Amino acid sequence: xxxxxxxxxxxxxxxxxxTPAVRIALVGALLIPLIMTIAQLRMPKTMSxxxxxxxxxxxxxxHSWEFMxxxxxxxxxxxxxxxxxxxxxxxxxxxxxLITPQSLTSIYFAKFVIISMLLLLFFVSxxxxxxxxGIIPGLLHSDIDVPAHWPPLLKITKDxxxxxxxxxxxxxxxxxxxxxxxxxxxxxAIGLACIIAGIFALQWSQGYLIPFAYSSFHFMIxxxxxxxxxxxxxxxxxxxxxxxxxxxxxxxxxxxxxxG
Amino acid sequence: xYTLQTKQLSHRFGNGQxxxxxxxxxxxxxxxxxxxxxNGAGKTTTLRLLLGLIKPTAGTINFFPNHPSPNxxxxxxxxxxxxxxxSLFHHLTAVQNVAICANAYRTPKSRMDEVLQxxxxxxxxxxxxxxxxxxxxxxxxxxxxxxxxxxxxxxDEPTNGLDPQGIAEIRxxxxxxxxxxxxxxxxxSHLLSEVEKLAxxxxxxxxGQMKFQGTMTELYQASSKAAKLILSTDNDEAAMQLIATxxxxxxxxxxxxxxxxxxxxLSLKINRMLHDxxxxxxxxxxxxxxxxxxxxRLIQNPTL
Numbered sequence: 001x002x003x004x005x006x007x008x009x010x011x012x013x014x015x016x017x018x019t020p021a022v023r024i025a026l027v028g029a030l031l032i033p034l035i036m037t038i039a040q041l042r043m044p045k046t047m048s049x050x051x052x053x054x055x056x057x058x059x060x061x062x063h064s065w066e067f068m069x070x071x072x073x074x075x076x077x078x079x080x081x082x083x084x085x086x087x088x089x090x091x092x093x094x095x096x097x098l099i100t101p102q103s104l105t106s107i108y109f110a111k112f113v114i115i116s117m118l119l120l121l122f123f124v125s126x127x128x129x130x131x132x133x134g135i136i137p138g139l140l141h142s143d144i145d146v147p148a149h150w151p152p153l154l155k156i157t158k159d160x161x162x163x164x165x166x167x168x169x170x171x172x173x174x175x176x177x178x179x180x181x182x183x184x185x186x187x188x189a190i191g192l193a194c195i196i197a198g199i200f201a202l203q204w205s206q207g208y209l210i211p212f213a214y215s216s217f218h219f220m221i222x223x224x225x226x227x228x229x230x231x232x233x234x235x236x237x238x239x240x241x242x243x244x245x246x247x248x249x250x251x252x253x254x255x256x257x258x259x260g
Numbered sequence: 261x262y263t264l265q266t267k268q269l270s271h272r273f274g275n276g277q278x279x280x281x282x283x284x285x286x287x288x289x290x291x292x293x294x295x296x297x298x299n300g301a302g303k304t305t306t307l308r309l310l311l312g313l314i315k316p317t318a319g320t321i322n323f324f325p326n327h328p329s330p331n332x333x334x335x336x337x338x339x340x341x342x343x344x345x346x347s348l349f350h351h352l353t354a355v356q357n358v359a360i361c362a363n364a365y366r367t368p369k370s371r372m373d374e375v376l377q378x379x380x381x382x383x384x385x386x387x388x389x390x391x392x393x394x395x396x397x398x399x400x401x402x403x404x405x406x407x408x409x410x411x412x413x414x415x416d417e418p419t420n421g422l423d424p425q426g427i428a429e430i431r432x433x434x435x436x437x438x439x440x441x442x443x444x445x446x447x448x449s450h451l452l453s454e455v456e457k458l459a460x461x462x463x464x465x466x467x468g469q470m471k472f473q474g475t476m477t478e479l480y481q482a483s484s485k486a487a488k489l490i491l492s493t494d495n496d497e498a499a500m501q502l503i504a505t506x507x508x509x510x511x512x513x514x515x516x517x518x519x520x521x522x523x524x525x526l527s528l529k530i531n532r533m534l535h536d537x538x539x540x541x542x543x544x545x546x547x548x549x550x551x552x553x554x555x556x557r558l559i560q561n562p563t564l
Contacts, residue, residue: 004333007363014360018351087349096347096404099311100364101336259313 008102008110015087016114021080025122028076032064033129040137044144047137057134057151062223064130069163069219070199074212076122077170078191081115085178085187098259108253112175112246119167123160159222165235166218168242169211170194176249208232211241261289261326263412263444264310269319271309279305281468282319287412287446287461292438294459295448298559302468303448304344307416310446311341324411337365340405341414346397350390354381354400357389358407365408375403378433394421402430406437413437415447419454431458452552466559483554489527491517492543499539506533 016022040047047060088094097107131151138146173194177187194212201213208217208230217234220226264287271280280302287293297303308314310321312332322328329335348357358372376382379399389397398421405413418434419427435458437443449455455462462479464472472479493499496517503509503519507530512520519526527544534541 007366010363011360014356014363015349015352018356087351091347091349092345093347093349095308095311095313095343096361098313099336099339099341099343100361101333102364103333257315 004102005106005110008106009113011097011100011102012110012114016084016118019083019087021083021118022121024076024080024083025118026125028072029122029125030129032067032072033126033133036060036064036130037133037137040133040144041141044137044141047134047144053148056147058155060134061130061151061156064126064133065219066223068126070202070216071195073163073167073215074170074191074195074198077119077167078174078188078195080118081171081174082178082184082187082191084115084118085111085175086184089182089184094259104254105250108179108250115171115175119164119171123164127156127160159218162218162222162235163215166214166238169214169238169245170198172242172245172249173211176245176252179249179253202227208234208237211237211245214238214241262322263287263289263291263324264446265322265325266310267320267322269306269309269321270317271305271314272317278468280309280316283465283468283470284473285463285470286473287444290438290442290444291460292434292445292447292458293461293463294455295446295463295465296450296452296455296555297448297465298450301450301465301559303450303465304416305468306465307341307343307414307446307448310414311339311343313343337408338411339414340408340410340412341416342398342401342405342418343414343416346394346401348389348392348397348400351388353386353388354392355385357400358385358404361404361407367408371407371409375407378406379403380429395423395426398422399426399430402433409441410443412444412446415445417448417450419449419451427454434458452555456551464555464558471558479551479554483551487521488512488547489519489521489530490543490545490547491519491530491541493517493534494540494542498537499534502533502537502539503530 047056047063052059088097098104102110134147134151138144170191174187174191177190181187197210198212198216201207201210202216202220204210205228207213207228214234214237217230264285266283266285269280269283269285270278272278283302283306285306295303295306305314309316323335324338329338349360352360354376355372358376359369361367362369362372373382373385376385379402381396381399381403384392384396389400392400398418402415402418405415419430422430431454434445434447438445438460447458456476459476461475462472463470472482474482491499499517500511503517507526509519509521512518527546531541531544
């Protein structure tokens with residue numbers, strides 16, 4: 001690793017670790033599994049392992065992701081990205097950051113890597129909490145079965161990697177907007193408009209044109225609810241859209257007339 | 261030898277206003293160069309241009325011309341700066357703020373305690389910056405600027421928000437570092453009294469233009485050059501004629517005995533001459549030969 005970049009990463013992590021962003025990522029990841037756990041304890045027969053052991057984990061998994069993929073995850077991305085970039089604007093620290101011996105490229109990508117890592121932390125925590133929500137109710141309530149086998153970890157990992165990939169366009173756009181506008185409201189408002197556009201795209205046969213719907217489309221694919229056959233692979237489109245959004249953000253950051 | 265030189269440095273804002281107008285800044289090695297000007301004169305814009313936070317419309321900036329740095333990252337390792345209001349992370353403690361910069365500058369941890377001690381913040385190092393007063397924030401910002409023992413320190417209004425004792429402490433710290441560690445300081449200020457006590461060199465800027473640049477001694481000389489001698493006698497008309505005849509001087513204001521002169525011994529000579537001619541002198545005084553008046557005159561009428 002480039003030493004300048006390594007130092008930039010450390011600096012960004014030092015700024016981030018004491019912010020509410022880490023807690024938001026963990027609490028956000030806990031929310032739905034907690035609701036699922038409570039729901040199972042209140043209605044013990046809804047998710048029976050013994051009724052269909054082969055499908056138990058997949059069913060629990062899809063139920064949990066159903067709420068997350070369309071609304072909560074995109075909103076979380078918008079919130080965390082804006083919040084982390086806003087630290088610099090709010091504290092008036094851009095100028096201090098930019099006069100330290102770090103290249104603009106290092107600063108830009110270090111911040112981005114930290115935000116991506118938070119998203120990854122959210123994914124890992126969310127999946128861990130889903131697994132716990134599948135086990136804990138059985139340990140607490142005698143009418144609920146305790147699963148006899150582990151969840152399909154390989155499938156979950158592949159699905160999560162694909163989900164992370166489809167989140168990148170929104171992350172790239174939100175990062176670019178958050179760097180561009182010092183006013184917290186502007187990137188959040190644009191991000192919310194993108195989420196709404198993504199929800200509408202789910203009903204549209206040309207929905208692949210809206211990059212913010214890719215995570216929802218991926219959820220539809222993994223849950224077997226695929227409605228449309230798109231002419232292009234949404235995973236490649238995710239990657240291309242991300243490169244375009246992040247590239248525009250990078251150039252705008254590099255050539256900005258007034259920095260800090 | 262200069263630590264910093266600019267040639268025709270200019271910056272025009274988006275609305276067409278010339279914020280910095282062809283400035284040739286010359287900061288000598290190991291000097292305390294004070295950049296003086298009223299609010300809105302272009303001081304902060306110039307400092308931001310120097311640090312690369314704004315791009316110049318025209319002109320060049322040359323840091324360490326004798327030992328130039330190969331790139332911006334290497335250059336920034338040699339410069340410490342604090343621009344405008346303190347740039348600090350309010351959700352972090354003082355020591356955490358310093359640690360972020362220590363990491364960026366590759367500074368050993370022992371140095372962190374040293375600068376906090378130097379700026380009188382050792383006892384408050386574990387306190388969150390959000391609980392700091394403006395003066396403490398200012399001290400912390402200066403501590404961060406000094407952290408990596410830079411060759412040049414650029415400070416924008418460093419005594420803002422400090423109490424008189426704090427101002428005196430910061431001043432003596434700067435003078436000490438300049439003398440003992442040979443650090444060059446470029447300090448912007450609108451407080452003339454502070455500049456008088458601190459600077460070895462001064463640059464006066466107004467409306468984006470450099471009105472004066474030189475040593476403090478040169479500034480004092482220029483100041484006394486523009487001093488006024490004010491006289492009141494019991495026969496002003498005769499006194500005026502005598503002064504014109506003997507000293508070849510004309511009053512600068514019509515109908516009053518007010519003369520512009522550099523020669524401080526003139527008052528004695530005139531007094532003696534008027535006494536010899538039996539003209540009573542009721543008032544004889546030098547006025548406006550202090551730095552403040554000269555500064556005000558410079559920014560109001562640069563031709564003086």
